[in-house]
Amino acid sequence: MATKYLRIQRLRRVYVWELPVRFYHWLNALVLLALIATGFYIANPLAIQSQREATNQYTMGWVRYVHFAAAYLFFFNFLFRLYWGFVGNKYANWKQFIPTSGRFFKEMWHVFKMDILMLKGKEHMSVGHNAMAGFIYFLTFIAFLVQCLTGFGLYAAMSDWWFPHLFSWVPSLLGGEILTRQIHHWAMWVFILFVIIHVYLVFYHDYVEGRGEMSSMGGGWKFIEEETFEENKPLTPNPETKELVTAEPKK
Amino acid sequence: MTNDSPPKTQPTYYQEVVRKGYSRRDFLSFVTMMTAFMGLEQSVVGQVTKALENKPRIPVIWLHFQECTCCSESFIRSSHPIVADILLDKISLDYSETLMAASGFQAEAAMKNTMEKYKGEYILCVEGSVPTGADGVYCMIGGKTSMQILEEASAGAKAVIAWGSCASNGCVQSAKPNPTNATPIHKLLKSGVPLIKVPGCPPIGEVMAGVIVHLVTFGKIPELDRLGRPKAFYSKRVHDTCYRRPYYDAGLYVESFDDENAKKGYCLYKVGCKGPSTYNACGVMKWNNGVSYPIQSGHGCIGCSEENFWDNGRLYERASAFAGFGIESNADDLGKAALVATGVGLAAHAIATNIRKHKLITNLEKEGKTSEQELKS
Numbered sequence: 294m295a296t297k298y299l300r301i302q303r304l305r306r307v308y309v310w311e312l313p314v315r316f317y318h319w320l321n322a323l324v325l326l327a328l329i330a331t332g333f334y335i336a337n338p339l340a341i342q343s344q345r346e347a348t349n350q351y352t353m354g355w356v357r358y359v360h361f362a363a364a365y366l367f368f369f370n371f372l373f374r375l376y377w378g379f380v381g382n383k384y385a386n387w388k389q390f391i392p393t394s395g396r397f398f399k400e401m402w403h404v405f406k407m408d409i410l411m412l413k414g415k416e417h418m419s420v421g422h423n424a425m426a427g428f429i430y431f432l433t434f435i436a437f438l439v440q441c442l443t444g445f446g447l448y449a450a451m452s453d454w455w456f457p458h459l460f461s462w463v464p465s466l467l468g469g470e471i472l473t474r475q476i477h478h479w480a481m482w483v484f485i486l487f488v489i490i491h492v493y494l495v496f497y498h499d500y501v502e503g504r505g506e507m508s509s510m511g512g513g514w515k516f517i518e519e520e521t522f523e524e525n526k527p528l529t530p531n532p533e534t535k536e537l538v539t540a541e542p543k544k
Numbered sequence: 545m546t547n548d549s550p551p552k553t554q555p556t557y558y559q560e561v562v563r564k565g566y567s568r569r570d571f572l573s574f575v576t577m578m579t580a581f582m583g584l585e586q587s588v589v590g591q592v593t594k595a596l597e598n599k600p601r602i603p604v605i606w607l608h609f610q611e612c613t614c615c616s617e618s619f620i621r622s623s624h625p626i627v628a629d630i631l632l633d634k635i636s637l638d639y640s641e642t643l644m645a646a647s648g649f650q651a652e653a654a655m656k657n658t659m660e661k662y663k664g665e666y667i668l669c670v671e672g673s674v675p676t677g678a679d680g681v682y683c684m685i686g687g688k689t690s691m692q693i694l695e696e697a698s699a700g701a702k703a704v705i706a707w708g709s710c711a712s713n714g715c716v717q718s719a720k721p722n723p724t725n726a727t728p729i730h731k732l733l734k735s736g737v738p739l740i741k742v743p744g745c746p747p748i749g750e751v752m753a754g755v756i757v758h759l760v761t762f763g764k765i766p767e768l769d770r771l772g773r774p775k776a777f778y779s780k781r782v783h784d785t786c787y788r789r790p791y792y793d794a795g796l797y798v799e800s801f802d803d804e805n806a807k808k809g810y811c812l813y814k815v816g817c818k819g820p821s822t823y824n825a826c827g828v829m830k831w832n833n834g835v836s837y838p839i840q841s842g843h844g845c846i847g848c849s850e851e852n853f854w855d856n857g858r859l860y861e862r863a864s865a866f867a868g869f870g871i872e873s874n875a876d877d878l879g880k881a882a883l884v885a886t887g888v889g890l891a892a893h894a895i896a897t898n899i900r901k902h903k904l905i906t907n908l909e910k911e912g913k914t915s916e917q918e919l920k921s
Contacts, residue, residue, distance in 0.1 A: 301915070338795055341796060411900040416904065468852055489890070490890065493894075
């Protein structure tokens, strides 16, 4: 076969995830885990036998406090990320998440064929999110929204602050808090399943691409092959101007 | 006060109270109680007294549709006798299927009479939902469907009160699959008529009395929340006023009925209490002259004043039901199943990756190993 000779790749460093994106990512991860853990406790508290007076205990109270504090962090972190989708670099841009072109769907289909159906063909190697991942993140943003709406909707009745009251229409719209609570609970499972698949796919991409997928959310760097870089350089649209970046002519 | 009132005018409430043989002291204690129930300040007692002394009684038509009459039962058991005697007996005798003396044509005539004579002045109380299925034949009174009766009676009403969960949100007869298409009245009323929803199965008698006294005293409907319920009675969750709340915050729960924790009076959260999702005044007003309420009797709240409480999951479990996956399905069981399925799927994917992308992976490995060997140690 022709590929007897090993090709040693020259790798080019790309700054993919800016510091705010990484900060968002890890804060979001931490807060999500806290919300899931405390959420499970709130839904079905552990059985504690205690001889102490109820006055001296505040277990559920603290768990709820952590849940609500984490919810605020989650919400404002989420808002910040939405903002960053307009001012961040091209890999953070909102167009990475919302299909706006035929190319997006084409790439999704390609990723589906290569990474899920495991068909043979030209491997898709994206630098930032691939289109499929971007679209899944868009769906998780919708799940974020559902959790924020139902969560703050439920919380509104316990708060004096005007902010949660902005959500008090949610339980009324859904026809009561019993159903609102259940939707909040169901939606949590979306996050759990997402986290597992997400972590798996990070391992997967690191394994088959060898571009530093895992460490990229730490330092922000990914490393792509010099030839891939040259191939893609003129074809990357600038999200601001929608023009193709043609700084250097293709060799 | 004079009695030579014009023919259209009814006697005042106070006149009726006196005629019934109550003393002024009874009357004042009643007024004070109602003022407190409505959540008003003590200084308003005088205002309420004056209103009840001077205002002629408002005619009330009390319609019963698809219901069990527990609302009426609750109302006549309000803690103060004057509530039943005057507000119900004297007000609603114009027409109330359960309590009026007249029957047949006489009764129908009385209702028609009130509707014509006091057009735009009477209060229409509706107890029960309206079945709209099969052209409304499931509930017919005097040859008319409840839909027709509601339409006629609400046309000239000053305000409509939806008594109980049936009229407010359909209650159990509208549970899936809702064979009679039982419909709460707010979905049927023509817009323009003020509507007050007083949900509960039944609502608390004092709450019902409070709503009527408010209408009578101030001549306008009480302040309502987003869902059309009076804020004075439905702005707090049962959970917020529960005397077992400290156990909730402490994390001490009844695990099963009659266990040690139940005997200690711990929180009923884990045995399905819907107090945290239910807006009502049970914890404050209680029932049967303030004797008790479900939680105090060791039974969780079933959320009877909330919409769809009959279809929204099980009454004795905290777990979230998941519709469409069987009666016993539970969101967490479903989640765990999805988790296992995901795990299996990912494992299969990992294996497939190592087979299908073997070349890609080995190239990376070779490249990496070559570099390792070429570096000096």
